[in-house]
Amino acid sequence: MADDELDVGAEEGKKGGKKKLIIIIVVALLVLGGGGAAAFFFLMGGDDSEAAEGEEVAVEEMVQTEGPAIYLDLDQAFVVDFMVSGKQRYLQLNMTLKSRDQGQIDAVKIHMPLIRNSLVLLFSSQSFDELQTIEGKQALKLAAVETVNNILTQETGLGGIEDVLFTNFVMQ
Structure with missing residues (x-):
């Protein structure tokens, strides 16, 4: 028991x-x-503006801004059509990108389809008459730099393209 x-x-x-x-x-x-x-x-x-500013500074410091310029020629020409006063008009445009950071040039190559798509949409949204002026062409350059940097920032977290050079600009 x-x-x-x-x-x-x-x-x-x-x-x-x-x-x-x-x-x-x-x-x-x-x-x-x-x-x-x-x-x-x-x-x-949290939506702390000081933290956001600190992050921007840290991101900007990671992109190389000194050193020799590196150029990337975008091989295929951009061709965009416009309808102006009932007539078909065309813009043919060759571009070269300028940066000082080889890593960002490599990122451009990786994301080239997305970049080309965004640039075609940008170019086709322009006014044919405005593109005939120097001011219109300079505004288009600035918009192209912003477009490429926005895509790079979205995909890699960094910008890094200093300038867009139009190596051929034909309007017909």
Whole structure:
């Protein structure tokens, strides 16, 4: 009989031990989950302008701005058509990109389809009459630099293209 009493107590201890283990695991998961959520909101949340300015400075410092210029010729010409006063008009444009950061030149090569697409959309949205003036061409250069840098920033986190050079600009 003494043996039977020990067995009963052992079974009750095992059941109580399992319950304690489950409770401990649940509490540990809740603590870890809460800590993870707090870390996420702390690191990802907040709209602190000082932190945003610090991030911009850090990003700008990562792009090489000194050294020899590196040029990347965009091989295929851009051809865009316009309808002007009922007549079909065309713009043929060859471009070269200028940077001082070889890493960003390599990124341009990788993301070339996206860049070409955005540039074609930019060129086709222009006014044919405005492109006939020097001011219109300079505004298009600035818009092209901004377009390429926006794509590079979106894809790599960095800009890095200093200038766009029009090596051929034919309007017909």
